[in-house]
Amino acid sequence: MSPEAPVLAAEPVPVAVVGNPNTGKSTLFNALTGATQQVGNYPGVTVERRQGTCRIEGGTTTLVDLPGTYSLAAVSRDERIVVDVLAGRLEGEPRLRAVVVVIDAANLRRNLFLASQIGELGLPMVLALNMSDEARQKEVRIDLEAFARRVGVPVVPTVATRGEGLDELRRAIGRALREPGSFAPVPWPEPLRRALDALPGELSPAERSRALFDLEPAAPLPPELGEAADRARRSLEEAGFDPVSAEAVHRYRHIDTLLDGVVTRAKPEAARRPYAVDRFLTHRFWGLLVFCLLMFLVFSSIYWLAKPLMDGIDGLFGALGVEVGSWLEGRPMVQDMVVKGVIEGVRSVVIFLPQILILFFFIAVLEDTGYMARAAFLMDKVFGWTGLNGKSFVPMLSSFACAVPAILSTRTIEDPKARLSTILVAPLMSCSARLPVYILLIGAFIEPRFGALWAGATLFAMHLLGLVVAVPIAFLINRFLLKLRTIPFLLEMPPYRRPTARNVLRRMYLSGREFVMRAGTVIFAFSILIWALTYFPRPEGLAAWVAKDNPAEGEELERQVRTAYLEQSLMGRFGKTVQPVFAPAGFDWKMTVGVLAAFPAREVIVSTLGILYAVEEDDEEGLRDRLKVARRADGSPAYTPAVALAVMVFFAFCMQCGSTVAVTAREAGWKWASFAFAYMTGLAWAAAVVVYQAGRAV
């Protein structure tokens, strides 16, 4: 036996799952791997990497789920991942031992294009004819045995949503590893064959095809090969072949001969039946109306339905803090760390779960039914010109509730450029965590002076601000910053399908689990760090110094001691040091500390200001009153409506949200997370300065 022979040892064998979009590939992958899957990113790109363990006949495999694609001709760097992994060229990726190609049984012809390209890799291969029930409904009849004989590799009909055909598929993977077949090669006409053979070096048939046929490869070929490919293409043209269309024409011709007589095509009426509702759902009036209603339902669910759950989590952790705190009475440092660092840190992760789970429920349903593609179709014109696309709508809308689930949901956007720019502008939408800040300041400075109408208008304006700014910023980012190639907007409209509870629940579970494990750790770390900065150092004798010659006693004195500690802390000193930077925006040092300490979560500014102004926790009315009478050192009022507006505008634009930073880093890498933080903070500062200076002049 040669060392290359596929022996199924104890080591799991790496096997890839590939296929066109909308073939149910991920559902099949989920069904095969279940809870064993791990999610990560390929280095340097925003492509999700999913792998999991799958038991097969006589051993186990490590299944790798590759992004859906129609062709191995990669346009973007992200698409190129598929080719690189399949060719075993990507560093850190195992050499694949087999490929499962998932095929929409109702669309065999188009799906076999990719299968035929993959066949040239020479890897053992299995075709999973998924959604074979749908093919039956469309009256597509396939003579499976004859078809498998013609293509030369095992063919297994599956219905992944119902778990049908999975055992046969596991057996077929095992069989393909033991006795690899090969996918029927394309009988290229003589000039094409000569051109392919003329390419130099030790190349697989797949690499020859890609070098010759891909006119705009995502990564440049080695110079020698590139020149040889140019020469080969010129010789093709001289022989009367068009290098642009040669591959498609001859591959499809080959596929037609493979299908001839073994597959009866769908009758046109039967093929159209699943699209009937589109007359209504993509209608220029009714379609938009349904879209608006659906989006309103999604948004109000994440906004209002999550609220009681989040309040419940807050209550639970509050009670836990009190209980655990009472056990640690007498050890103030440990008590403070456990209650305000650890328990608060865990709370700040768990608090996102209701919104994430609810949003991913809707995303799973919208995607599984096929409606997401219609939503993108309806909205594309609105967003397309900025470089975002129709699929950016759901994340942008969700971001008005919270940017964290919104950024996670950008995974539905295939175009890497549109996805990255959506991630970068989504946090500008005014999320629910900004609301407490607006309410505090509007309540203290706008409403009493200008009345309820202006208070409402200010609140509305704050929410509009992010959206108005996001559109031009997305445009600028796309125009000048993202050096990624745009992939053509060719979006398949899948037939409407019934979502299954199993798949929807699995999507919710996986998204929640992944958030806690990946972003959760970073959010927790931020929380501990900010706790330490606001706690240390604890100068001895500070409490006594505050109490000396102080008429206050009891609780009032305790509050003043707390204020003194915070003022003395690293965070307090840091705030005083950087206050001059915020002076043009009218911030005093207390507001500056409040802004800085709000990094783990925006709403923290309210409780930080509460400590700095020595009011009881949760006493918002008390805080409002203190803010109104607060004075600067020179006796002028610390806050005016101009300062209040400047602070609100700063909060509308800034990225003072560790969780958003963590999730952005998780999805797009630390480089882009730092960029987002920097541009949003810069924008927030500049806008606050403009508002304050203008307000003062008026």
Next chain:
Amino acid sequence: MTLRELGLRRPADVVGVDGKGALAQRLLAMGFLPGTPVEIVHVAPFGDPITVELDGWRVSLRLSEAAALRVEPRNGSPK
């Protein structure tokens, strides 16, 4: 004429794909080969993109991309 100018619900056949780049090759890979019957089945509310039926499935594309596809309307008037 190009697919961009074809108009709603007017059956046509693909004549060819213009351009030498990634878009042309992507369209060909998806099955927009010369001789393939195509028909615009929906136009988005704001006039762009359009949804095209070919070979029993449907794909939506922007007008700027549809301009790369040359088509020949079938004989007879639009249905």
